[in-house]
Amino acid sequence: MSTAGLKVGTKVITGAVRKPRLTPARIALMVVVAVFLIAVLRLVTGANDLASSGALAAAIGLAVPIGLAGLGGLWSERAGVVNIGLEGMMILGTWGAGYFGYHYGPWAGLLGAAFCGMVGGAIHAIATVTFGVDHIVSGVAINIIGLGAAKYLAARTFTGTPGGGPTQSPALQPLPSVSFPGVSSALGTLEQKQIFFVSDLAGVLRSLVTNLSVVTLIALALVLLTWWVLWRTTFGLRLRSCGESPVAAETLGVNVYRYKFIAVLVSGAMAGLGGGYLALVAANIYRDGQTGGRGFIGLAAMIFGNWRPGGLVGGAALFGYTDAIQLRGGGGTVHAMLLLLAVVLIAIGLWQLLRSHRVIQGSIAIAVGAIVAGWFFVTETVPDEFTGMTPYVATLLVLALSSQRLRMPAADGLPYRKGEGG
Amino acid sequence: MMSTNLRKLGLSLAAPVLALLVAFMVTSIVLLLAGDPVVEVWTQLLTVPRPRLVVAIINGASVYYLSAVAVAIGFRMNLFNIGVDGQYRVAAFAAAVFAGQGWLPGPLNIFVSLLIAVVAGGLWAGIAGWLRVSRGVSEVISTIMLNAIATGLVSYLLFKVADSTAGSNVTNTKILPTSSRVPGFGLIPGTPNKIYGFILLSVLVGLAYWVVLNKTRFGYDLRATGRSESAAVASGVNVKRMVLTAMLLSGAVAGLVGMPLLFGQDFSYGTTFQPGLGFTGIAIALLGRNNPVGIAFGALLWSYLEQQSNGLQINVGVSSELVFIIQGVIVLAVVIAYEVVRRAGLRMEQRNVARQLSDQPGSSTPRGAVA
Numbered sequence: 001m002s003t004a005g006l007k008v009g010t011k012v013i014t015g016a017v018r019k020p021r022l023t024p025a026r027i028a029l030m031v032v033v034a035v036f037l038i039a040v041l042r043l044v045t046g047a048n049d050l051a052s053s054g055a056l057a058a059a060i061g062l063a064v065p066i067g068l069a070g071l072g073g074l075w076s077e078r079a080g081v082v083n084i085g086l087e088g089m090m091i092l093g094t095w096g097a098g099y100f101g102y103h104y105g106p107w108a109g110l111l112g113a114a115f116c117g118m119v120g121g122a123i124h125a126i127a128t129v130t131f132g133v134d135h136i137v138s139g140v141a142i143n144i145i146g147l148g149a150a151k152y153l154a155a156r157t158f159t160g161t162p163g164g165g166p167t168q169s170p171a172l173q174p175l176p177s178v179s180f181p182g183v184s185s186a187l188g189t190l191e192q193k194q195i196f197f198v199s200d201l202a203g204v205l206r207s208l209v210t211n212l213s214v215v216t217l218i219a220l221a222l223v224l225l226t227w228w229v230l231w232r233t234t235f236g237l238r239l240r241s242c243g244e245s246p247v248a249a250e251t252l253g254v255n256v257y258r259y260k261f262i263a264v265l266v267s268g269a270m271a272g273l274g275g276g277y278l279a280l281v282a283a284n285i286y287r288d289g290q291t292g293g294r295g296f297i298g299l300a301a302m303i304f305g306n307w308r309p310g311g312l313v314g315g316a317a318l319f320g321y322t323d324a325i326q327l328r329g330g331g332g333t334v335h336a337m338l339l340l341l342a343v344v345l346i347a348i349g350l351w352q353l354l355r356s357h358r359v360i361q362g363s364i365a366i367a368v369g370a371i372v373a374g375w376f377f378v379t380e381t382v383p384d385e386f387t388g389m390t391p392y393v394a395t396l397l398v399l400a401l402s403s404q405r406l407r408m409p410a411a412d413g414l415p416y417r418k419g420e421g422g
Numbered sequence: 423m424m425s426t427n428l429r430k431l432g433l434s435l436a437a438p439v440l441a442l443l444v445a446f447m448v449t450s451i452v453l454l455l456a457g458d459p460v461v462e463v464w465t466q467l468l469t470v471p472r473p474r475l476v477v478a479i480i481n482g483a484s485v486y487y488l489s490a491v492a493v494a495i496g497f498r499m500n501l502f503n504i505g506v507d508g509q510y511r512v513a514a515f516a517a518a519v520f521a522g523q524g525w526l527p528g529p530l531n532i533f534v535s536l537l538i539a540v541v542a543g544g545l546w547a548g549i550a551g552w553l554r555v556s557r558g559v560s561e562v563i564s565t566i567m568l569n570a571i572a573t574g575l576v577s578y579l580l581f582k583v584a585d586s587t588a589g590s591n592v593t594n595t596k597i598l599p600t601s602s603r604v605p606g607f608g609l610i611p612g613t614p615n616k617i618y619g620f621i622l623l624s625v626l627v628g629l630a631y632w633v634v635l636n637k638t639r640f641g642y643d644l645r646a647t648g649r650s651e652s653a654a655v656a657s658g659v660n661v662k663r664m665v666l667t668a669m670l671l672s673g674a675v676a677g678l679v680g681m682p683l684l685f686g687q688d689f690s691y692g693t694t695f696q697p698g699l700g701f702t703g704i705a706i707a708l709l710g711r712n713n714p715v716g717i718a719f720g721a722l723l724w725s726y727l728e729q730q731s732n733g734l735q736i737n738v739g740v741s742s743e744l745v746f747i748i749q750g751v752i753v754l755a756v757v758i759a760y761e762v763v764r765r766a767g768l769r770m771e772q773r774n775v776a777r778q779l780s781d782q783p784g785s786s787t788p789r790g791a792v793a
Contacts, residue, residue: 133754133757133761136504137757138754140504141753143750145751148743149747151743152452152741152743152747155741156458296566385574389570389575392568392570392574395563395567399564
């Protein structure tokens, strides 16, 4: 049958690229392994906050806006438009959430956030798609405009409101959150017992069923929806073809401009939602400078995740987790992570030495691992400034070690004019 | 041909004028929509600045100029050094720590500190350059990450070496000895404020930028690589080495950005040291089209808007953050305007060629001339 033939064909291709696909089973296995590692780490170092449901809940809270920004990046970059204006669009989203949330209730605030982000996306789309301006240049300009517009509008609209002022909105109504009462408390007791591995797993599961904001659920749904739309529909195939080879897409009758435009608009809306989460869920208030560079981290999470939704979620979760641990436990918990990092680095180094015979890379990895291990045994804690740097250093390391394996859309960031191809 | 040259000049002047007009209109629309007084805002922004402000404008512009040149060096060969922001802070911190010790006598201390700043900025940018050349990491992403890392690193080290003054919560490095300060010029009458002595540094860097880029083999290679990498490779340019060198140079100039502030105003590096200069540099380099003279105008315009907007809150009751909107729109409008003008020029040229071809006897239908 043709379907069987197709399946065989796909298998061959994935085999040729030598990259295992992320099936749900594989992801579950990876999560369990990660929890196991953290359980061992907790036992060895005594840093109990490593897998507490509190820390994980905080991690989810911090991961959602990063993930939404990354999702925004994914949409536009899959259509071939680099978007470093995510930060600006996110800032616009925070103001939108503040303004509409204050006047018309939290749900309107969420829509307002998406809308304001979309306005930023529209500017980016007009500049890059219609006028063919360099994508990075336009992104830089949007970051300036977004910051200025949000501050200016905040001063204009929130001055004199009860509890608000030129730099912040009045308190916003909270959005509902969901938990599963029975499961949650049962897992809670299990977590309290501090049994090796079981309690850690309970902590992870508990954080996933307790007090989840609806926006978190919406974000998760958006990740699935994005995957489905981009990889399982004709629309998505055409959109991605614009990012891989717009000229080829044009010859097949795809209106490249329209697809790019839609992608960048969606991108802005997602980033705006990320900002909306910060204002409506994380803080219950709009505040100047609320995003704190999360748009950039979102972009990093997307690259970290190799321009794929699953990887993006992994990146966002990792950054959210390091951020949460830093905020809660501070230096002690991150200090415990050093041991894990050292072991992982040395393991990678040994693997590269013995299996792949890459002497230089292997030696470097082992040497760095040894230094990190030394750092762990000599010191008691990691200074706060260093823990704040963790996501950025992690991104840089991942890029440095695996940039050859990452593959961005082939025509990402390249200018495209209709009818001027080849 | 004379007429084409004239037209070209007209086109290249048309773009910035067009952009300023668009920025003016967009800002006015924003003001109208928000219900703010349009006329009063523009009167405030466009009044002749007082002598005190003129000094502040020139001083601000001299710092922005350095930052923009640092960015422009990268731009000329299609490298986006978003990391000037981190580079100048690392460099200013390193220089401030050294200069504050006062180990060397006055001018020598200044000179060595400048060297340290150049080396520190260069090395910090060099990380991104090395990652790009050896690991293929996009410099846009790596410099964004390095900016954040620089923030953490500098604030950590700052608290380590901080010169704790009793009764003050401002943390800074040791104050420079008086002999190592660079005196200013009292050029503007009517105010005791002085223009930074290190404005000369900006002028020198601008001259060096122009000479190196336009009058040396290296500059030629750099521009060639920026225009067409394959052509550069064909003419024997080692692109990897060019990328690394350009990044190091860009970082070295970025290292100088904080120097006028350090030696002419703050005399130490602390938590109040002016942030965000690197991002301003990106915008100004775009405004000035990477041209040393253009950048100077861009820096002055930027600084002018910033100083003039300070009075908005007090005099008109409008948030001075408005200036960010104006600045952002100007940047976007300028790049769009150049793109539109470039295309218009291209079309005009094509039409010219087509006309000339069809005027020639024997070729009534020119092939491929009309696009």
